[in-house]
Amino acid sequence: MTNQKHIKKSLELQQKAKKLIPGLSQLLSKRPDMFNPEHWPGYYSKAQGAKVWDLDGNEYLDMSISGIGANILGYAEPAVDNEVIQAITNGVSSSLNCPEEVLLAEKLCEIHPWAEQARFARCGGEAMTVAVRIARAATGKDKIAFCGYHGWHDWYLSANISDTGNLDDHLIPGLSPRGVPRALKGTAIPFPFDDIQALKDVISHHGTELAAIVMEPMRNFSPSAEYWRQVEALASELHIPLIIDEISMGFRICPGGSHLQLGINPDIAVFSKAMANGYAMAAVIGKSKWMDAAQSSFISSTMWTERVGPVAALATIDFYQSNKVHEHLASLGEKIKQGWLDLAAKHQLKIHVSGISALCHFGFEHPEPLKLKALFIEKMLDKNILATNMYYAMYAHQFEHVEQYLQAVDYAFAAIKEAQDNPELLAHITPSTSGFKRLN
The missing domain is CATH 3.90.1150.10 (Aspartate Aminotransferase, domain 1)
Known part of the structure; x- marks a missing residue:
């Protein structure tokens, strides 16, 4: 015992x-x-x-x-680790870029034909923050309507400044907004899953100020296709991106994002976790009309250019698809x-x-x-x-x-x-x- x-x-x-x-x-x-x-x-x-x-x-x-x-x-898993070991042997970083990041961008856009571009990070929370920054840069607006759990960064935890229970029904209860600037109060507005009227109510109060609608594709259950069509229509009417957080669900029910199986048509999707079988890797993929805004905002990190993450992701995806x-x-x-x-x-x-x-x-x-x-x-x-x-x-x-x-x-x-x-x-x-x- x-x-x-x-x-x-x-x-x-x-x-x-x-x-x-x-x-x-x-x-x-x-x-x-x-x-x-x-x-x-x-x-x-x-x-x-x-x-x-x-x-x-x-x-x-x-x-x-x-x-x-x-x-x-x-x-x-040897199929992944062997590729990583070879990458380490050849050097994980240098003054030049690794070619694998281009190959990974190409692979992710191939799996998700709606996507045209990709940016990379090394963990899910920061990748979600990159996606939100891109949406704000593209629209010139500040507020985010969200449903689900999306990490620890300021943009998300700010939802609990106005009400400490705002995030309780979005997977983890009791998350404290201490340390988050109070000036962010009211910039992240939660709404419940599979309740289109609740999203419409958020839009009626904040629609002209919304930069994006951010959602997990599913958690405990999947809403109807009609629900997603209405969500997509609302985002389109507001001329803002629909961002799908695939950090937990991606590469679990199909190769790539679960939105492919669920019939969701996002503008941006975010991946991490299962994409690289435990190695630090995250991706933000999306349509050029939104992703190009990454060039108008300063989004840059030395460690996002290391080689292990993309190599592990490519090997993981290949193994996943083959088996x-x-x-x-x-x-x-x-x-x-x-x-x-x-x-x-x-x-x-x-x-x-x-x-x-x-x-x-x-x-x-x-x-x-x-x-x-x-x-x-x-x-x-x-x-x-x-x-x-x-x-x-x-x-x-x-x-x-x-x-x-x-x-x-x-x-x-x-x-x-x-x-x-x-x-x-x-x-x-x-x-x-x-x-x-x-x-x-």
């Missing part, structure tokens, strides 16, 4: 990290308290395929967040989702399941769902499986991994049923954290 003694090195390093790194980790979604702070190993020494090894030498099957969705092929990765991801996710439902029924647990097959999750219908989540994680660790209430599919996952995982879920759900029937068993459980929380 995994316990504090077996992950001694990770727990010790977490305590050291709390003193040295504000917030412990660079990414909120990888903080141990988001899982189970007393049992989650926290740090890895090696990752290969679908396996992860912690600092104490424990080996786990990773059926959890798969690098928070970045490692879509699996860890240390029809999306079909395998969908098959895995369908088995996982059905397994959750079947095992919940077996153990008389109430859960709800949502999300696309390649990125799905479940929630406990219980007065203390975060305690049940923490207990689930603890019991899955007993079986040497990294798991949470989310599942990000990787190509490295095989159906025997799914069987192993679901056997462990059976064990975990049995323990949760016992805890539900005997509340004293839940008393000692430290609940998982939900949303942003300061670490002391």
Whole structure:
């Protein structure tokens, strides 16, 4: 059984990290308290395929967040790493530009025929900021109407200046706008998903000042084609770009952006995460009428010109297309989702399941769902499986991994049923954290 003694090195390093790194980790979604702070190993020494090894030498099957969705092929995929190693051998940067950025721009525009140009960054949040800057430069307007989660930058967090709950329904609750200039108040206006009247209401109040409509293509469900046609029409009437944030959804349900499968016609689309299988890479692609505005605004960074990112992206996309990765991801996710439902029924647990097959999750219908989540994680660790209430599919996952995982879920759900029937068993459980929380 995994316990504090077996992950001694990770727990010790977490305590050291709390003193040295504000917030412990660079990414909120990888903080141990988001899982189970007393049992989650926290740090890895090696990752290969679908396996992860912690600092104490424990080996786990990773059926959890798969690098928070970045490692879509699996860890240390040779088809990508070998290309990266060759690029490193030849030098990752110089006073000249790498040719791979041109090849990647060409590839992304080939996959997305509506797009004509591309700019690159190295992470999703900054790429979204580039897209918003381009929209503002192109239109000469300041306000952004948005739906969904789009990162940590000032343009987005400014939505919480006027109301600290504005972002609560856009994936992560409790995001603080502290440090964001208050002068940005009112420049980011949220609206709910799949509610065309709500967007029309935003436009009725701010339409002449809007620079763009920014949306994720989907999250837990996909709206109708009619909804998207209306969104596109509104953007067109306002002469502003429709920006689709594909950072989470891109390269999960089809090669390229999910908007291709959903029939959405954007003006700009933003990618990161799965596009380069864990290597730092992000792209903003779009129509020339909007993208040309990047030349009228200062958008420039030395590290956006390094070679590893484009090389990794090209290798990842080639592997993805050659192996029809999306079909395998969908098959895995369908088995996982059905397994959750079947095992919940077996153990008389109430859960709800949502999300696309390649990125799905479940929630406990219980007065203390975060305690049940923490207990689930603890019991899955007993079986040497990294798991949470989310599942990000990787190509490295095989159906025997799914069987192993679901056997462990059976064990975990049995323990949760016992805890539900005997509340004293839940008393000692430290609940998982939900949303942003300061670490002391």
